[in-house]
Amino acid sequence: xxxxxxxxxxxxxxxxxxxxxxxxxxxxxxxxxxxxxxxxxxxxxxxxxxxxxxxxxxxxxxxxxxxxxxxxxxxxxxxxxxxxxxxxxxxxxxxxxxxxxxxxxxxxxxxxxxxxxxxxxxxxxxxxxxxxxxxxxxxxxxxxxxxxxxxxxxxxxxxxxxxxxxxxxxxxxxxxxxxxxxxxxxxxxxxxxxxxxxxxxxxxxxxxxxxxxxxxxxxxxxxxxxxxxxxxxxxxxxxxxxxxxxxxxxxxxxxxxxxxxxxxxxxxxxxxxxxxxxxxxxxxxxxxxxxxxxxxxxxxxxxxxxxxxxxxxxxxxxxxxxxxxxxxxxxxxxxxxxxxxxxxxxxxxxxxxxxxxxxxxxxxxxxxxxxxxxxxxxxxxxxxxxxxxxxxxxxxxx
Numbered sequence: 201x202x203x204x205x206x207x208x209x210x211x212x213x214x215x216x217x218x219x220x221x222x223x224x225x226x227x228x229x230x231x232x233x234x235x236x237x238x239x240x241x242x243x244x245x246x247x248x249x250x251x252x253x254x255x256x257x258x259x260x261x262x263x264x265x266x267x268x269x270x271x272x273x274x275x276x277x278x279x280x281x282x283x284x285x286x287x288x289x290x291x292x293x294x295x296x297x298x299x300x301x302x303x304x305x306x307x308x309x310x311x312x313x314x315x316x317x318x319x320x321x322x323x324x325x326x327x328x329x330x331x332x333x334x335x336x337x338x339x340x341x342x343x344x345x346x347x348x349x350x351x352x353x354x355x356x357x358x359x360x361x362x363x364x365x366x367x368x369x370x371x372x373x374x375x376x377x378x379x380x381x382x383x384x385x386x387x388x389x390x391x392x393x394x395x396x397x398x399x400x401x402x403x404x405x406x407x408x409x410x411x412x413x414x415x416x417x418x419x420x421x422x423x424x425x426x427x428x429x430x431x432x433x434x435x436x437x438x439x440x441x442x443x444x445x446x447x448x449x450x451x452x453x454x455x456x457x458x459x460x461x462x463x464x465x466x467x468x469x470x471x472x473x474x475x476x477x478x479x480x481x482x483x484x485x486x487x488x489x490x491x492x493x494x495x496x497x498x499x500x501x502x503x504x505x506x507x508x509x510x511x512x513x514x515x516x517x518x519x520x521x522x523x524x525x526x527x528x529x530x531x532x533x534x535x536x537x538x539x540x541x542x543x544x545x546x547x548x549x550x551x552x553x554x555x556x557x558x559x560x561x562x563x564x565x566x567x568x569x570x571x572x573x574x575x576x577x578x579x580x581x582x583x584x585x586x587x588x589x590x591x592x593x594x595x596x597x598x
Contacts, residue, residue, distance in 0.1 A: 207337025212475040214336050214343035219396045223328045224347045225386050226290060230321045231351035232358040233297055233379035237262070237314070238434075239359035243372040248307055258314045263552035265315035269322035270544035274537040277327060282398025282537065286327040287387055292320035294383035301373040301380075322544050329544070330536035331397050333529035341526035342474040348522045349467030355460045398537075412538060416531040418588035420543050423524035425581035427547040428554030429490075429574050430517060433459055435555045437510075439567045445503040458507045462514020470519045480589055483523040487582045489516035494574060520581075527590040 209215045241258060245251075277285045299305070300313040328347070336343040362375035370377075437459060441452035474482060493516045497509040525543065532539035554573060561570035 207339075208335050209337055209339050212338050212342060214339040214346060214471075220332070220335065220343065222386060222390050223286075223331055223397075224350055225382070225389075226286065226324055227328050227347045228350045228354045229290075229379050229382040229386060230293065230324055232354040232361075232382070233293070233317070233321070233376065234262075234358075235355040236358035236362050236376045236379065239362045240372045240376055243362075243366065244310065247303075248310070250307055254307060257311060260552060261311045261315040262318040263548050265318035266322040266548035266551075267545050269319035270326055270541050270548060273323045273326035273541040273544075276323065277330070277398065277537045281394065282327050282331055283394025283396060286324055286331075286397055287390065287394055289320045289324035289327060290383045290387050293317055293324060294380045296320060297376065297383075298380045301376050303373070318548075322548060326537065326540045326544050327397070329525060329529070329540040333526075333536040333540070334398070339475070340529060341479045341523055342471050344522035344526050345467050345471040345474050345519060349464060349471065349518075352460060352464040352467055352518070356457060356464060412535060412542065413531055415588065415590065416528060416535075416539055416542070418584060419524070419528045419531050419590055420539075420546050422581045422584035422588070423521070423528060423543055424546040424550045425577045425584070426517075426520045426524060428550035429577045429581075430521070431551045432555050432558050432571070432574050432577075433513070433517075436558055436562070436567065436571070439562070440571055441506065441510075443567050444498075444501055445506045446501075447503055451503075455503075455507050455510070458511040459514040459517075462511040462516075463518045464514075466515035466518025467522065470522075474519065474523070479523050479526060480585075480591060482519060483527065483585060484582075486516055486519045486523065487578060487585060490520065491575060491578050491582070492516075494578065498568070498571060498575075530590055 208217060208220075214220065238259075244258070245254075273285065280288070296313050296317040300310055300317060305313070329344070332343050332347065333340050358375070358378075361378055362372050365374035366372045368374060434456070437456045438452045441447045441455050445452075445455075447455055490513065493509055493512040497506055497513050500506050500509065525540075528539050528543050529536050554577065558570050558573045561573065
């Protein structure tokens with residue numbers, strides 16, 4: 201399949217053919233690793249006997265590898281074909297994760313392997329997003345919502361698997377190893393038909409098609425704000441629950457599942473909504489709902505109320521990323537690989553920077569006060585979405 205091929209559907213309802221389902225499975229497997237990785241870092245620190253500072257460098261290594269992978273993905277996709285890129289990325293991620301979880305691996309080795317794993321992981325994510333954008337056409341927003349819904353479910357199951365594995369002879373590594381097995385199974389199912397996902401020379405390059413439209417960069421900046429918001433909540437939400445609602449460390453860690461559970465439920469039901477409601481309107485409503493529900497979460501102290509609003513915040517968050525990704529791809533017809541790669545590079549950078557800023561603020565003020573970063577990012581995205589809309593009219597002038 202090439203960039204110039206017609207989409208598989210002219211409807212807003214996604215077609216669940218074999219290549220699409222394989223792509224969903226690829227995205228979900230990578231999501232399993234990312235969330236299992238986060239859940240296992242403390243256990244890795246215990247094994248290696250390192251400080252929280254050294255342990256935290258694994259997240260930095262992951263982000264840097266991801267930025268580089270996303271940045272070069274379009275060029276690699278054009279050179280070897282999107283389908284071959286997705287295969288190389290799956291196998292590369294599987295091997296690097298397998299080496300990462302080998303017992304006795306020292307800090308230098310796990311840092312390098314975290315870098316390599318996310319390098320390949322973001323190559324895969326760029327391939328999946330751009331393929332869905334080309335393959336599903338008008339159903340892109342709904343299809344991306346579906347794929348991210350399953351990925352969000354993995355965000356719930358991955359950490360649970362790590363926790364369960366610690367009670368077995370396998371240890372925490374058994375929970376992470378599920379991703380390794382899944383990647384190999386996916387490539388067996390994919391088979392030899394990698395050309396279905398895009399052949400060499402089919403991805404547009406800057407040399408052949410010029411630079412991305414200006415509207416694309418505005419849409420990318422808006423999406424980047426959201427990614428910073430979500431990971432501020434994911435990485436510092438436990439601390440917020442402990443300080444604000446007085447929950448114990450264990451209860452706060454479990455309580456954070458309210459956020460990821462809300463995201464999963466919202467995406468599971470939101471896919472059908474995205475088929476019926478204008479995606480630009482739905483994105484604006486989601487942003488407004490996110491601001492309201494987060495402020496309610498932030499300004500209440502009763503544990504039950506905080507957790508309830510945290511779930512509603514997750515549900516409000518749920519459609520922002522897939523709708524943002526879909527609108528970015530709409531701004532760049534024929535340039536999906538480059539648009540997807542640029543988005544993921546910026547988003548991965550936000551994952552590294554926004555939580556760091558929040559943490560730096562928390563060192564001088566309370567964690568509750570430091571969470572002002574979240575509404576600020578949501579307001580910035582809302583402003584960008586309203587003042588730089590992606591509509592038929594603006595697309596015609598981009």
